[in-house]
Amino acid sequence: MQEFKVKNNVKLKRIEIGTLTQGDLAKLVGVTRQTINLIEAHKYNPTIKVCLAIANVLGTSIEKLFWMEEKQ
Numbered sequence: 001m002q003e004f005k006v007k008n009n010v011k012l013k014r015i016e017i018g019t020l021t022q023g024d025l026a027k028l029v030g031v032t033r034q035t036i037n038l039i040e041a042h043k044y045n046p047t048i049k050v051c052l053a054i055a056n057v058l059g060t061s062i063e064k065l066f067w068m069e070e071k072q
Helices: 010-017 022-029 033-040 048-058
Strands: 004-008 066-070
Touching: 010 022, 010 033, 010 048, 022 033, 022 048, 033 048
Parallel strands: none
Antiparallel strands: 004 066
């Protein structure tokens, strides 16, 4: 069975918006700032509910924010 790692563009998209901090995003999504930090650092795989909430807040689709890469 192949192993995959979930990757994301959350930090890039958040920075593109300009004024949205990790704390701001966390409040809008309903998680802690530390959770957003771990997601952006690829150290935590959020639930589908959190992924959808982040995509909604950032005005994009879940497919543009999250994808899977085969582990090397």
